[in-house]
Amino acid sequence: MENFVIHRAGTRGYADHGWLKSSHTFSFAGYYNHERVQFGALRVLNDDYVAGGRGFGDHPHDNMEIISIPLEGKLIHKDSMGNSAIITTGEIQVMSAGTGIYHTEYNADPSEAVKFLQIWIFPNKRNVTPRYDQMLIKAKKPNELYQVLSPNKDDAGVWIHQNAWFNMGEFDTDTNVTYKLNNAADNGVYILILKGQATINGQALDTKDGMGIWAVDELDINAQAGAQLLLMEVPMEVKQQ
Template sequence: MEKIIYKAGSRGHANHGWLNTHHTFSFASYYDPNRIHFGALRVLNDDKITSGTGFPKHPHENMEIISIPLKGDLAHEDSMGNQAIIKQGDVQVMSAGTGVTHSEFNPNKDMGTEFLQIWVFPNKENIEPRYGQVHYPVEDRKNSFQMVVSPIDGGLDTWIQQDAWFHLADFDKGLEKKYELKKKDNGLFLFLLEGEIEIGGEKLQKRDGIGLLNLEEVNIKANEDAEMLLMEVPLEW
């Protein structure tokens, strides 16, 4: 098993006033030639948006975009005619395909919004754009891996055009659990949202990440109560 460590403090950072963001991979003005992507995982942004502000309309194409709110609400509007509010517990996917324009903003007047913005390279380009949004009860990830993103044939409405599986998990202190990869030759990227864990012989703390390659399974132990996102993605596609 090979490991790539991404410590929280080593991420790219930009504070635009309305947006305070950290980039695990190169994005916008942050560039590190050693941190362009992890396999098909291209973007992992940890965004905080102040009340009443957000991203104006902007285009995307040939990218699978996943948004996971951690706190507060995020209002979405796109050129496909979708208008929605996504909240904590929701997962939103958007296959940009041949091209889509959308906006995202914090509709609350007295509360910040925190969410993960994730981009994944698709395994098929120029598909018809699509939108999906599902609420996944937080209690269903207690001491368990809750699948929230799958491939097109994975049985979820929040599917993407890639052989990738995302799971959210909340572990109690002391819990040990094994994650088994769904597909041979995929890699696993774990992003720790809260707490402290041990994985692959490494200790991770809040907002640390680790990329794991050449493995079939890995054991995860929670040293503290911990919340995490696991992203299994192809290393080649």
Template sequence: MKSVLHKANTRGHADHGWLDTHHTFSFANYYDPERMNFGVLRVLNDDIVSGGRGFGTHPHDNMEIISIPLEGDLEHQDSMGNKFVIEKGDVQVMSAGTGIFHSEYNRNKDRLTNFLQIWVIPNKTNVEPRYDQLSFKAEDRINRFQQVISPNAEDEGVWIHQDAWFNMANLEAGFELSYNINKKGNGLYVFVLEGDVTVNGQALNKRDGLGLWDLEEVYFKADSNAELLLMEVPMNMN
């Protein structure tokens, strides 16, 4: 087994006034050659957007872009004609492919929105751009893994162009469970949304990240009530 630990207070940080953001991996003005990615997981941004503010129309291509609201909601518009609101409990996916333009705004002027912006390098380039969004019930992930992303349209959750599986879990203090890697050669990046948890003997706290690879099973014990996001991704960038 190999591992890499990213404590919450070691993340890159930028405060733009309307946007307070932490970067687990190099992004924008934050650059660390030791923190470029975890396999095909390229971006993990923890964004807090002020009321009524947001990201104006901007382009993307050849990237799988995932948005997971943790508090508040975002209004999304794109060049494919989509106009939707994503809320806490939703998971949104865009396959940028040959190219898209989109914008995201906190439509509420009286409260902040906190969401995760995640980029995964795809296994197919120049695909037709696509959009997908699903809602998930928090009660369905109490003391179990709730799959929210997979490589297959037929499976539970939304799908992306990559052999990746994302799961969320809300664990009660003292609860233990294990996760089995779906595909040989994949690694698992664990991001703690809330609480405290021990993963394969490593104690983690809120907003800590732990990457594990060259293993088949990962063990979890909740040291307090904890909320987790698990991102299983290929470690080979090719």
């Protein structure tokens, strides 16, 4: 029995609203695919393009961990907790929606588009106090994976209410790296190729291809020069307190 699934970039759901163009790895809004509802605790993985000066008006969330990673440009964020911030390329933003929040997200540039990933993770605790954080993310060494999110407040990157770990990597030369799961007994990993090509456990992936894999202790990764990767280790079963 195969313990992986591959979602090619061109098979994702797609919505074009003019000012917003969004590719959905998993079922979202008007896109539904019963085989692509979620990957474990990973519920939403949207690849969004927002035209200059446009954005998402005030809208609610609750009981979800929401992560935004700008790939190009800047986002203006405002929320009902009183936070107002600009999130730019090279940063990561997290909101624990918990008991409920409202927020807006707009392109900070009046003319140039912003491109960002919108990621939703089911939390392991319901009705927590809402919170917001953002952080600069930077590799410690070139051509290595580096952690940008975890369940631990004192660990590298931002933290969320879930036993999940995110790692990123940019490679300027052909590189072989190994990713060892933090919780191999319960977790799987969903990999998104942000740019370039990589081979994960023998499977060749191209730009914006995604691959979910479970029941493994580690991943063998061959990243080609110019590749950029995002690895999201998440529980395969959603358990909430």
